[in-house]
Amino acid sequence: MRWESRQCTVSFMSCSTLMLLFVAFIPVLLSFGLFIFVINAFLLFLMSALLDNFHIDNIATALVGAVSLTILNGIWRWLLF
Numbered sequence: 126m127r128w129e130s131r132q133c134t135v136s137f138m139s140c141s142t143l144m145l146l147f148v149a150f151i152p153v154l155l156s157f158g159l160f161i162f163v164i165n166a167f168l169l170f171l172m173s174a175l176l177d178n179f180h181i182d183n184i185a186t187a188l189v190g191a192v193s194l195t196i197l198n199g200i201w202r203w204l205l206f
Contacts, residue, residue, distance in 0.1 A: 142168060165191035 145164050146153065152160040166187035173181040181187050 141171075162188060162191045162195065165194065169194075 142164070145168070146161070149160060149164060153164075166184060169187045169190050170181055170184060173179050173187075181190065
């Protein structure tokens, strides 16, 4: 896959994350932020459908990936800031 298509995929996922968080504000608020894991899992599953070399078998794998990415993101932010 070329660099341009990866860059478009990353920007699409960033924009769609913001839109989904805006639309799903009430469920996120009522679940104390745990619904964000479901949104991230859905986006991973969507990315699996859009990219050829990235495969997720089921939604449970996507949820585990979303939790892992959230933990890694927290560690990354702690190290940088």
